Amino acid sequence: MKRFCQTLLSALLLVIAVACGKETVPVDVVIVPNPVSMQAGGRGVRLSAPGSMPKIRTVIDAKLASEEYILDTRKGKVKVTAGSDAGAFWARQTLLQILAQVEKAGSNRIPGLLIQDKPTFVYRGAHLDCCRHFFSVDEVKSFIDMLALHKINVFHWHLTDDQGWRAEIKRYPRLTEVGSQRAETLVGHYGSDQYDGTPYGGFYTQDQMREIVAYAAERFITVIPEIEMPGHASAALASYPELGCRGANYPYKVQTTWGVFPEVFCAGNPETVTFLEKVLDEICDIFPSEYIHIGGDEAPRDEWEKCPKCQALMKEKGYTREAELQSYLITTVEQYLAAKGRKLIGWDEILDGGVSQSATVMSWRGAKGGIAAAKMGNDVIMTPNSHFYLDYYQTGDPEGNGEPLGIGGNLPLRKCYSFDPYDQLDESEKAHIKGIQANMWTEYVPTFDHVQHMVLPRLAALAEVAWSPDKRTEYDDFVDRIVRALLPIYDARGYAYAPYAFKDIE
Numbered sequence: 366m367k368r369f370c371q372t373l374l375s376a377l378l379l380v381i382a383v384a385c386g387k388e389t390v391p392v393d394v395v396i397v398p399n400p401v402s403m404q405a406g407g408r409g410v411r412l413s414a415p416g417s418m419p420k421i422r423t424v425i426d427a428k429l430a431s432e433e434y435i436l437d438t439r440k441g442k443v444k445v446t447a448g449s450d451a452g453a454f455w456a457r458q459t460l461l462q463i464l465a466q467v468e469k470a471g472s473n474r475i476p477g478l479l480i481q482d483k484p485t486f487v488y489r490g491a492h493l494d495c496c497r498h499f500f501s502v503d504e505v506k507s508f509i510d511m512l513a514l515h516k517i518n519v520f521h522w523h524l525t526d527d528q529g530w531r532a533e534i535k536r537y538p539r540l541t542e543v544g545s546q547r548a549e550t551l552v553g554h555y556g557s558d559q560y561d562g563t564p565y566g567g568f569y570t571q572d573q574m575r576e577i578v579a580y581a582a583e584r585f586i587t588v589i590p591e592i593e594m595p596g597h598a599s600a601a602l603a604s605y606p607e608l609g610c611r612g613a614n615y616p617y618k619v620q621t622t623w624g625v626f627p628e629v630f631c632a633g634n635p636e637t638v639t640f641l642e643k644v645l646d647e648i649c650d651i652f653p654s655e656y657i658h659i660g661g662d663e664a665p666r667d668e669w670e671k672c673p674k675c676q677a678l679m680k681e682k683g684y685t686r687e688a689e690l691q692s693y694l695i696t697t698v699e700q701y702l703a704a705k706g707r708k709l710i711g712w713d714e715i716l717d718g719g720v721s722q723s724a725t726v727m728s729w730r731g732a733k734g735g736i737a738a739a740k741m742g743n744d745v746i747m748t749p750n751s752h753f754y755l756d757y758y759q760t761g762d763p764e765g766n767g768e769p770l771g772i773g774g775n776l777p778l779r780k781c782y783s784f785d786p787y788d789q790l791d792e793s794e795k796a797h798i799k800g801i802q803a804n805m806w807t808e809y810v811p812t813f814d815h816v817q818h819m820v821l822p823r824l825a826a827l828a829e830v831a832w833s834p835d836k837r838t839e840y841d842d843f844v845d846r847i848v849r850a851l852l853p854i855y856d857a858r859g860y861a862y863a864p865y866a867f868k869d870i871e
């Protein structure tokens with residue numbers, strides 16, 4: 366009924382405009398993520414050409430929340446009032462969507478609008494795995510541009526893993542000399558036993574990482590680096606084998622296939638802690654983010670069970686379970702980061718063996734780890750694989766629908782959009798949910814075009830769940846808003862978005 370009335374009103378305005386001989390064609394504007402409020406009224410703003418960027422008058426008003434903005438086009442000019450430069454930047458992203466619709470309608474007038482808007486969650490994140498496949502500095506910048514368009518304000522940069530160490534660390538040059546290169550890569554699906562026989566590698570210099578941090582900061586996006594420990598450590602151990610339980614003489618290698626590997630950092634070797642701390646010194650120097658991500662996921666404990674050094678440490682500390690070694694490493698690193706004024710964030714396995722109250726938990730194995738953590742009083746970022754693993758297929762019949770080879774799963778846009786960040790939580794526990802994030806793992810995503818195919822338009826669902834959960838509409842309306850507000854911009858920028866949701870394929 367509401368849509369019907371809006372359409373009727375637009376039609377009426379069009380008739381009046383034509384009757385008055387005005388140049389304007391009124392546009393019924395929509396926005397993704399849906400703003401807190403949007404009212405039509407006033408004469409709008411005349412443009413020099415359809416879709417051209419008008420002059421914007423910006424006022425910073427500290428009474429508003431820092432990311433809040435008011436966009437007013439009612440009185441012939443574009444006026445933005447914002448709580449900070451970040452709020453003004455988000456207002457500009459909204460304006461881009463309005464201009465795209467004005468241009469598409471062939472109009473040279475922005476309709477009169479008063480938009481008041483602010484995000485629900487302070488943390489709206491997207492992750493990119495640059496280890497399984499490497500993406501150039503320009504591609505990473507392009508990814509950051511996509512985040513900005515969707516008002517996503519955190520870029521979680523996955524920089525170390527079994528298949529490649531991608532961050533230059535000056536004190537440990539072998540991490541990139543050795544750890545950034547693998548001999549070859551698996552072809553086809555896991556278990557195929559076929560390899561391409563082609564060496565593969567790449568890393569970011571410290572200058573390049575600083576360049577990315579600065580590029581993101583200009584877009585009010587924080588970059589959170591991830592340095593994996595104690596698992597996903599094959600590339601680090603291939604570089605410095607003495608840090609593994611199997612010792613200096615073991616031929617660790619940078620992995621050429623996917624999965625979870627037994628090779629982990631030796632928790633009982635004090636040099637491991639020194640290494641991790643020195644690496645984090647350089648990482649903290651490059652990345653000013655409050656949070657530093659230390660991984661923590663998928664760390665098998667079989668080697669710790671057999672390792673004399675790990676067993677000696679357990680005895681010394683009075684531990685009875687290897688899980689306590691995981692907890693020991695994570696809390697040691699957390700205290701080190703805290704002394705540097707930083708906060709530790711890790712995947713939900715950091716809960717194993719006990720975690721300090723101040724650690725932030727990234728819930729990926731569904732929402733249950735996050736729910737448990739919030740109930741224990743820990744802060745949480747929700748990034749459940751059930752709703753926000755963007756490496757999953759986008760339809761129920763990937764082969765039939767021509768989806769490129771993927772890791773598996775079935776995560777259509779509709780499912781992303783249905784996520785309830787507060788499921789099973791009471792009022793005090795809800796306060797611990799600091800944000801939502803989508804993850805882009807790249808085992809089966811070798812090119813940046815393919816990344817775009819996986820993240821667009823599903824990032825739009827992440828954006829709306831994180832920015833405007835109370836303003837979510839019926840799914841069909843959401844898709845309609847993507848088509849009208851975002852697709853013209855995706856097209857103009859040449860983004861290789863996935864078509865399934867727009868063809869009603871699920």
Ligand code: ACM
Binds near residue numbers: 712
């Ligand atoms: C993860 O997907 N292993 C965090």
Ligand code: ZN
Binds near residue numbers: 631675
């Ligand atoms: Zn050990």
